[in-house]
Amino acid sequence: MYLAGVLIDKGYNVRVFDANIDEDVDLGIRRFAPAVLGITCVTAALGSAMRIADRLKETFPEMIVVAGGPHPTVMPKETLDRNAVLDFCFVGESEQSFVEFCDRMFESGGDTSAVRGVAGMAWRDDSGAAQVNRSPGYLEDDALDALPYPPWHLLPMERIFKQATHGLFTRGRRIMPVMTTRGCPNYCTFCSRVMGFNFRKRSIANVIGEIRWLHQKWKTDEIYFEDDTFTQDPVRAHELLDAVIALRLPLHVKFANGLRADKVDEALLAKMKQAGVYWIGFGIESGSPHTQELMMKKLDLDLAAENVRLAKRMGFKVGSNCIIGYPGETRDDIRQSIDYFLKLPLDSFAVVPCIPFPATTAWMTCDREGWLTDRARDYDNYWFEIFKVNPLIETPHLSAKDMARAIRDVYIRFYFLNPRRSWLIAKMMAKKTIHRAGDIKWMRMLRANSAQPGLAMRPDYAC
DSSP: OHHHHHHHHTTOBOOOOOTTTOSOHHHHHHHHOOSEEEEEOOGGGHHHHHHHHHHHHHHOTTOEEEEESHHHHHOHHHHHHHOTTOSEEEOSOOTTHHHHHHHHHHHTTSOGGGGTTOTTEEEEOTTSOEEEOOOOOOOOHHHHHHSOOOOGGGSOHHHHHHHOOOSSOOOOSSEEEEOOEEOOOOOOTTOOOTTOSOOEEOOHHHHHHHHHHHHHHHOOOEEEEOOSOTTSSHHHHHHHHHHHHHHOOOOEEEETTOBOTTSOOHHHHHHHHHTTEEEEEEEEEOSOHHHHHHHTOOOOHHHHHHHHHHHHHTTOEEEEEEEESOTTOOHHHHHHHHHHHHTSOOSEEEEEEOOOOTTSHHHHHHHHHTOBOGGGGSGGGOOOBTTBOOOOBOBTTBOHHHHHHHHHHHHIIIIITOHHHHHHHHHHHHHHHHHTTOOHHHHHHHHTTOOOOOOOOOTTOBO
8 A cells, every 4th residue: 555655646547356345356367457566465465466467467478477575575586486477576675676677667668677677576587587676765754754654545444444354453444554573672583574674654744644544534443553563662662652642532442463471561551541552452462482482582571470360450451472383393282372371361372283484483493494384485375364274384202183173272271171261252242233234324424534535646557
C-alpha cells in the first residue's frame, strides 16, 4: 500500500489486487492491463504468486513482472533463477527504488536495459545470470514521515471490514493497521528481519495524523500497531500513548506482533490502559532457557512471567506464543516450555512449529545439518494450521511426528481442558459471527466519503 501511495503521488495510474479478498484477481488485472505487474509475496505465497504471473504473462507477453516483499528480499537470485516469468526483483524497502524504476521505464519507453542501475534491484545480465545491485539502504525517520498514508481506497474496504479476522479478541468492527516504526535491533535466529536491524521511527505527529485520518475517513474504531518492536524505545512509547490519549477518540488498541515481555513495566501498562489497549500479546517464543539460547532471544523468563501476571492483574486480556521444534530443541526442552506457558494466566496462546524461513540462522542450521524435511524444499509448504501441523524440520532430538503431536496436545490442554477458556472462545466466535452479518448503517456513512480527489495521471503507463 505504501508503494501504491508513492506511485500515485508521482502521477501513475495504480490498482491494488488482494488475492485474499478479491474474488478473481486474474480477471481484475486483465481488465486493468498494466504495463508493470508488481507482486509482493512472503515465502508461502511465492508459488501461487508465480502461477498467477504465468497466466497473466500469456495474455500480456509485453508486461513487465516484478516481485518484492519478504521472500524476494532474502532470496533475490534464487527467486529470479527459479521463476522465468519474473523480469526483476526488489530487495528491502522499495518506496524510493521502485519509483525510480518506474520513472526510468516510462522515460525510456519501456527499455528494460535503462533500469539496470536501480539500487536494490535484482536483474538478469545478457548471459541470463542473476545480478543484485547494491542496497539503497533503509528509509530514515524523515523519509518515513514523507511517505503518503496508505491509499486504502484502492481496496474493497467494506468487504475487508466484514471478512478480516484479527485473532480471538476484537472489540472494534472497523479495524485498521498502523506501523509507527521499522527495523528491529534484536538477533532472534528464526526471524528474516527484512526491514533490517536499524530501528527507525516516524514522528509522533505523523502517526497521530494517520490515526485521526483513519478515524475520520474510514470510521475506524480499532487500531492495530504493526511494529516489530513497539517498546524498543520506552520514552517514545510513552509519548505516543500520551498522544493517543490526547486524541480522545473512541478507539480500541492492540499490538499485532506482540511485545517483548521484558520491555514493559507497570507505568507503561497503565499508560496503555488509558490509551484504550485491551489485549496484549507477549512474544516469549519458548519457556525453555536452553531453547531461548538457541533462538538468541535473550529473554528473562522470570521477568516475562511476572509481567504476564501484572498485565492480567491490571485487567488486560493477555496472549503469548510458543515455537516448538526449534533446531536443537529436545523433548525435555519442549516439556519445560509447555509447562512454563500452562502455568501463566494467559487468555490466548498460539503454538506453532518452527518454520525455517530462507536465509535465517534457523534455516542455515537445518540446511547444514540435513534437518530439512522433503516438504521444506517446496515453499508452498511454508505455512501452518493448528490441527494440520506441517513439520518442515526433523532432527535427531525430535521427529516430525513428535513435533506435530506435541502441538496438538498443548492446544487441547490449554483450550479444551479449561472450561473458562472454552467458554470464552465460544463467546468470541459467536460475537464475530454477528459482526460479519453486515451493518448497512456504516456503509451509508462511508458513501459520502468514498470519492477520491482527481489526479493528473500519465495515460499511457500504469503499474
